[in-house]
Amino acid sequence: MSDSSTTPRAEIRHDFRSSEPRWQQAWAERRCFSVPDVPAADKPKYYVLEMFPYPSGKIHMGHVRNYTLGDVVARYKRARGFQVMHPMGWDAFGLPAENAARERGIHPGKWTYDNIANMRAELKRMGLSIEWEREFATCDVEYYGQQQALFLDFFKAGLVERKEAWVNWDPVDGTVLANEQVIDGRGWRSGALVEKKLLPNWAFGITKFAPQLLEALGTLDRWPERVKLMQANWIGRSEGARFSFKLTAEAAPPTGTVEVFTTRPDTLYGMSFMAVAAEHPLAAAAAERDPAIAEFVAECRRMGTSEAAIEQAEKRGIDTGFRVAHPFIEGATFPVWIANFVLMEYGTGALFGCPAHDERDFEFATKYGLPILQVVAPASGAQVKLPFTDEGVAINSGPFDGLGTVEAKRAAIARLEALGVGKGVTNWRLRDWGVSRQRYWGCPIPFIHCDDCGVVPVPKAELPVRLPDDVDFSRPGNPLDHHPTWKHVNCPACGKAARRETDTFDTFVDSSWYFARFCSPRAAEPVTREAVNSWLPVDQYIGGIEHAILHLLYSRFFTRGMQVTGHLAVEEPFAGLFTQGMVTHESYKGADGRWLYPDEIDISAGPDGSRSAIVKGGNEPVTIGRVEAMSKSKRNTVDPGFIIDKYGADTARWYILSDNPPERDMEWTESGVAGAHRFIQRLYRLAAAPGGGSDAAASRKLRQATHRTIQAVTEAWESFSFNVAVARIHELGNAVADADAADAAARREALEALARLASPAMPHLAEELWALLHPGTTQLVAELPWLEADPSLLKAETLTLAVQVLGKLRATIEVPVGADEATVFAAAEAEENVQRALEGRPIRKRIHVKGRVVNFVV
């Protein structure tokens, strides 16, 4: 360390390269971040969790932001006297590991665990207050084995079903594709035309919980409104009716009735056709009789999800020749069409078309020349252009004429019920969650298929069902399926030869309960009740908005499921949710249009402030492109490891918090990082040579600044206004630097406060400053309680009031605290500028807001 008495301030440098690892070691040795599986009774608990990373190989700036935000909360809450659980793990199953195996011949397990080792080391360099003893990866057999046990419990409780589902099937790769993996109707890897195929699938009965999942959103008062809204839309509750139409005899179809769902039973008199999905049984029946229909059905089935977008929503259909009878109008029959806009997965896969009051039905009817009959008119009686989709008054609707839309719906449902053909129902957009994937690198589904006994669960005593290590990725399809021995087992029920289920779980299953496992990560059961019931719910969950729907909804479902199976006793997994913004960066292109990394270029600023760039070490011009989310393809990424090498972890952490509110996207700039680093060096220099004068007024002023900052920064950390906390700490830093005349005690107090207030964000620097100010101490800032502001120092002796005339600022005045109104008004009126603005006009009203403003109305 430099001798501050002889070294000029500007020469003192903080050596973060040796200092940061030293403090990390000190925290680890003192076990500062460890908590018991069951929290102690003498302190409140607080569970901070950031969405665990996928081990892709390296951490990226999004991780740095996510884990810094979480660490601020964890360290702050710890100082506030909470016992804080702050664990870390790995969402380690998934396709990239299999891709690595196929492309580079590395075993998925080795690839994954090597990546974890790398990323763990990088995260440790960030100085996060994580309890590493709780770490696990979802691909650890100790984890996925417990997941299998949990699945069997869910199965027993009736929360799991095996059912047929329409899937995107890639015939070349022999696997099911997610919608996102179907590009222009073709498989993303094979390029083969994707088929819609009906496949048996394991599915969680999430729809059973649809009402509760929707309802409980109202209790999540520390969740962002927009996330709750997105979930509500996704669950998609709608009120309507489900009822049957009789097929008429003349066309003789295979079944007697067709069921439809509608939200507008009041428009039933305006019906002009029925439409069914291409996958509907009636469509299949029609296809058998008519090759043209068969061709149309096949065409619809080929149409992948995104091809619909290419076709720009063009409505197409074909008449089946079948007809249905209207439930209310004697003798009226309507044609049944197959239409490409009807979804088999929603409602019943069939609907009645009322062109006058529905956009799509109108477009369809217009195209195919079907009748359009208006049965709802606006309450005002005005003429309207069809389709009219608002509420109004029923017309041309027999007994319903004159009823408002709400009453007409009720009347129509009552009549359908009286006729015994249907009833009022609540329909949900949410579908059951299919979890079967034809993949190797996932959790095996613990079931066995027996020709005699059917689908049989693996007995719990035989768990875990381990993934085999010797797998062959040279063939397409699922390696588990064509493994020579793995799937061949005897049936647990009858003992005869049978086959293992070779599908593995969707990786969303792995992440739907990991937060619960963290409470007792080594338990020989999925969770221990005492641990989860005392630690859950997670008090603060932090992650990207991209998980606003699926991950969070599945986790909410799992928590409810685990309540049913008796594993835990909480309803909601995450009491508080914070969604962070992305980290963005400028993008750069060379003369030939290739993307360039930021460290491949040099930027210079012109005299007018304009910026230009060239390729490093040459003169090739570079185009500075848009600021956008960091991505490998645009090469606008910055490697956190490189930043930590160059500036240290505290600089990276401080900068990522400083520039803007954490929920918004932030732009990463090299100059911003350098600015953050300058501030750190500045604080270090101040603490290394605190100095001090003897001016009492300056001392008091600094002390007031210190205590106001304590108050402001506390509020800011508390409320996720992290950029404001940074600004207030900067201000106090400036105040200390400017207060050379303040006495040594006041300067020390300010510097100690700076160390402690900044410690959630810059934990290493905080320890370093504390050690500078307390030579020889063994005390760690990580173990100190939070600072309290002294109320007597928060009050000023004088106040600055704004003086307005008619709401316009004309002057400011200094008045003693507690001055009475008359004194304040007199002082205000005495101001020269105020007099000028009053122009001698009489004052009609005097307004005084204590400590803020005086306003004269003339």
Added chain:
RNA sequence: GCCCACUUGGCGGAAUGGUAGACGCAGCGGACUUAAAAUCCGCAACCCGCAAGGGUGUGCCGGUUCGAGUCCGGCAGUGGGCACCA
């Protein structure tokens, strides 16, 4: 198409209905240095003015209020979510 959010200097942003632009980045001027880096001091919304000061100003139009970036209504733009949802 439906739903939601956002819109403040050159840039990121700050502001319990009460002095708009804190703090930072970039910029400019100066000190130190042979020089550079580092550091320190200062300037900085726009328009008029030497200045004192005045005027304008938080996407646009209007309203509530003594007083609006903030509350209310409408419009525009940007971003996001969902979508042949019957």
